[in-house]
Amino acid sequence: MIRSLQRIVLFAGLLLATAGLAEAQNPGQGAGLPDKDADLKVGRTKAAAQQAASVDFEQLSSEAAGWLSGLLAINTTNPPGNELAAAKYISAILEKEGIAAEVIESAPGRGIVIARLRAGAVPDPSRALLLLGHTDVVGVDRAKWTVEPFGGAVKDGAIWGRGAIDDKGRLVATLAAFVALKRAGVRLDRDVIFLAEADEEEGGEAGIEFAVRNHWDKIAAGFALNEGGRPFVKDGKVVYVGVQASEKVPINVEVIATGPAGHASIPRTDNAVVHLAVAVAKLGTYDAPVQLNSVTRRYFEQMATLETPETAKWIRALLEQPERLQHAAKKLSEMNPVWNAMLRNTVAPTILRGGVRSNVIPSEARATLNIRLLPGETAPTFLAELRKLVDDPQVRIELATSLRPAAPPSSLDTDFYRVIELSCSDDERWS
Numbered sequence: 001m002i003r004s005l006q007r008i009v010l011f012a013g014l015l016l017a018t019a020g021l022a023e024a025q026n027p028g029q030g031a032g033l034p035d036k037d038a039d040l041k042v043g044r045t046k047a048a049a050q051q052a053a054s055v056d057f058e059q060l061s062s063e064a065a066g067w068l069s070g071l072l073a074i075n076t077t078n079p080p081g082n083e084l085a086a087a088k089y090i091s092a093i094l095e096k097e098g099i100a101a102e103v104i105e106s107a108p109g110r111g112i113v114i115a116r117l118r119a120g121a122v123p124d125p126s127r128a129l130l131l132l133g134h135t136d137v138v139g140v141d142r143a144k145w146t147v148e149p150f151g152g153a154v155k156d157g158a159i160w161g162r163g164a165i166d167d168k169g170r171l172v173a174t175l176a177a178f179v180a181l182k183r184a185g186v187r188l189d190r191d192v193i194f195l196a197e198a199d200e201e202e203g204g205e206a207g208i209e210f211a212v213r214n215h216w217d218k219i220a221a222g223f224a225l226n227e228g229g230r231p232f233v234k235d236g237k238v239v240y241v242g243v244q245a246s247e248k249v250p251i252n253v254e255v256i257a258t259g260p261a262g263h264a265s266i267p268r269t270d271n272a273v274v275h276l277a278v279a280v281a282k283l284g285t286y287d288a289p290v291q292l293n294s295v296t297r298r299y300f301e302q303m304a305t306l307e308t309p310e311t312a313k314w315i316r317a318l319l320e321q322p323e324r325l326q327h328a329a330k331k332l333s334e335m336n337p338v339w340n341a342m343l344r345n346t347v348a349p350t351i352l353r354g355g356v357r358s359n360v361i362p363s364e365a366r367a368t369l370n371i372r373l374l375p376g377e378t379a380p381t382f383l384a385e386l387r388k389l390v391d392d393p394q395v396r397i398e399l400a401t402s403l404r405p406a407a408p409p410s411s412l413d414t415d416f417y418r419v420i421e422l423s424c425s426d427d428e429r430w431s
C-alpha cells in the first residue's frame, strides 16, 4: 500500500550513514579528534559512504524489492504469527551473502533471526549497533483490499501487501543496509547486529521479550534502531525526516456499565446501555491536558521552521506563551490529529458490547478503550482522572492489560543521534 521501493532507498541510505558512525567514533583512527566535531563526523560519514560506493545500489535495490515481495507473500498475520517461515526466508538471504544467521524458534511456528557483522574478535556490547524490525503483521479485512494482501504484487511502481509499511518494508530496508555493509567490506569498529523479531503486534512475548529473556548476549547493544521514524515527502521531495526518540505507552481499559435487566417495553433511566453510551461519549471526546516534554518540544521547535507562517505562529505560541498554550494546542490539534496525539494522553473507544436481544434491557454493557499515555504518565493517575470525568456510580473503569514499564526517551544528545541528524540533513542524500 506504499511506495516501498522509495522507502528502501531512503532507509538504506540512512542506515549506511549510521554505519559511518562506527568509523567516526573509532578512537584508534580518530586519535585526537574532538569527539563532537560535526564536520569531521560528516567527513567520516561520507568516507564510509564512499567505501560503500563499491556496492551496486541499483542492483541491491532491485534485489531488496524482490525480498520484500517474497516476505509479503508469507502470511504472518498475528495471531497466530507463523513468523518462523519468515525467519527462515530472511536467514536464507543472509546465508547466501555469507553472513551466518541463527533462526531461533520462540514458540511453535514462531521465530526470530539474529545475525552479526563483527568489528573484532571480542565483542563490546556497549558499542554495538542493533538494527531490528518485526516480521508479523495485523489481520486483514479482505473485502477492503483491491489486491491480494499476501501476494507481494508489484503494481503502479509500488509493492503491495499487508506489512509493506509496518514493518516488512522497513525490515527489508534494514536487511539491505546490513547486506550492503557486508558487500562493501566496511571496516567496522563496532559490531552491527541484525534482528528480525516476531510477535510485535501482540505484545512481543514470542518476539523481543523472548530474545531479551533468552538470548540477551546475542542482541545486547549500546544503540538500537527500530521502526517509528520516517521521511515525510511532499510533491516528490523529502521535506523532513522524522526520528522517533520516544513512545507513548498503550493500555487497554474496560468501561463497564451495570443496571437492572428488564423488558424493553418498560424503559428505565438506569439502562446500562444508556449509561455506557453517555460515558463513552464523554471519554471519547475528552481533551486531556496538554503536556510538552523535551522530545516534543524539540520536534515542534524544528517544525516551526518548516511550516507555513500561520502554523508556525501557533507552534510558537504553544512553545513560548504559557497563557496561550491551551488555545494554541487546540488550533494545532485541529490541523493535525498526530499533533493532538503528541501533546496529550489520548482515549480512543474501539469496541462496544451489550445486549443479546432487541427487546431485553441488558444488565451490563461494556466498551474497550485504547489509551495512549505520554511517557512518564501512570495508568492509575489517568484512570482516576477518567473516573472523575464520567462521574457515574453505574459505570466502572478498569485496567484490562498488564502494564509494561515505559521506556525512557532516547537521548538526543548522543553521537548516534547527531549522525542520524547529520545524515538526514544531507541534501545530496535526498536529491
Ligand SMILES: [Zn+2]
Residues within 6 Å of the ligand: 134, 166, 167, 200, 227
Ligand atoms: Zn510495527
